[in-house]
Amino acid sequence: MSAHKWSMKESLKMDDEQFILWQALLEDRTGMQISAQRKSFLETSLAIRMREVGLQDYDAYYEKLMSGLTGEVEWATLVDRLTVQETSFFRHTSSFELVHDYCDARLKEGASSLDVWCVGCSTGEEPYSLGMMLNGLIEQHQGKYWGITATDISLPALSKARQGIYSKRKLDLMSDEYKSRYFATLPGSSLSESRKVQVNRELKDRICFAQVNVLELESAPMAEMDVIFCQNLLIYFRRWRKRDIVTHLAERLAPGGLMVLGIGEVLDWSHPDMERVPYDNTLAFVRRNG
Ligand SMILES: C[S@@+](CC[C@H](N)C(=O)[O-])C[C@H]1O[C@@H](n2cnc3c(N)ncnc32)[C@H](O)[C@@H]1O
Structure with a gap:
């Protein structure tokens, strides 16, 4: 394996200076704080995305994000990967x-x-x-x-x-009235697809x-x-x-x-x-x- 290749398990190590730079970028643009405890989450998420776009170091990826329109497009994908999007119907x-x-x-x-x-x-x-x-x-x-x-x-x-x-499971706790009135089961070619519903x-x-x-x-x-x-x-x-x-x-x-x-x-x-x-x-x- 070449010195630049790394597996997902041992994602590329981010040094302290780089971590501070990434923390600042994310907090400045989204408000989100990445604590030291979540550094490995950041490393893994970036590593996965960097692999997809064919980059092998954090600085090069940072540069890419800063580069005009392509940087903006890339930023939209990265933000999606880093934000917590957990949600459900009638939560709380x-x-x-x-x-x-x-x-x-x-x-x-x-x-x-x-x-x-x-x-x-x-x-x-x-x-x-x-x-x-x-x-x-x-x-x-x-x-x-x-x-x-x-x-x-x-x-x-x-x-x-x-x-x-959405997957049908997401509607488990919803009233039958809401389910039948607002959702249609999607026809699917496979068993997993037919378990989907659409608003x-x-x-x-x-x-x-x-x-x-x-x-x-x-x-x-x-x-x-x-x-x-x-x-x-x-x-x-x-x-x-x-x-x-x-x-x-x-x-x-x-x-x-x-x-x-x-x-x-x-x-x-x-x-x-x-x-x-x-x-x-x-x-x-x-x-x-x-
Ligand atoms: C955990 S989800 C909450 C979803 C829903 N409100 C709920 O309670 O189930 C947090 C959402 O906030 C969004 N978010 C994070 N930072 C944001 C920002 N700076 N501006 C707008 N939305 C943001 C994320 O993309 C994500 O979809």
Whole structure:
């Protein structure tokens, strides 16, 4: 074996200087912190990608990422490999119950529409869950409208979300009513393919998926949202950054709007226009009217 060849098991060692450089790049561009404990995860993920693009050292790969348009395209792939995209339908039930009760109350008070922003939507399970829930609610109130904007930094995750194809197992805990109304089993040529389902048009067309990096919220066009739902994204960020992001999100709410975060994700945040919502097992704030 030549000196440059290495196997996946013993991925190329990254020296301290290189590690600091990669940590800084990732934190600067995504907010994500790679702790020393996760260095081997970084080494392995980079090594796999470097092998795919035919590069054998971290510095050469870094250079590639910095090189104009090709660098940007490569960056999109790498970010997808390094971000945690774990998600599921109706993840964290109490947050969904809160959104349900809040939206129901708003509709009863006479709101004619509900605009929801799902931040860090990953492969789509979360915004589709919100959509099914809102659709059920809106049907009880004639002539009203709902819309969801779902955003994420990862283009591959967004592309999967737009397709809305999932393994049937992901629907195991969902009600039969939702399953039969919003999903169609895909015909497949093999047993494994036929275990896939796809979200139907009725639901898909109501959700707009777009790339938004939460470190660049100043340029995001969302405003006057009734609900902002952001779970399991801020956990990867430094405390000061979490506070900044949550402040930006709060400013995109309509008066009376609701912001739901992952429980325990932000501990020391407050805002003069925002009030904590006393709802069990949730972390949520409502924007004061006026
Ligand atoms: C663990 S998933 C959470 C998915 C979903 N919200 C949930 O709770 O099930 C975190 C998502 O945040 C996204 N993400 C990470 N950094 C981001 C950033 N700077 N801007 C926007 N999205 C980001 C990742 O791509 C990933 O899809």
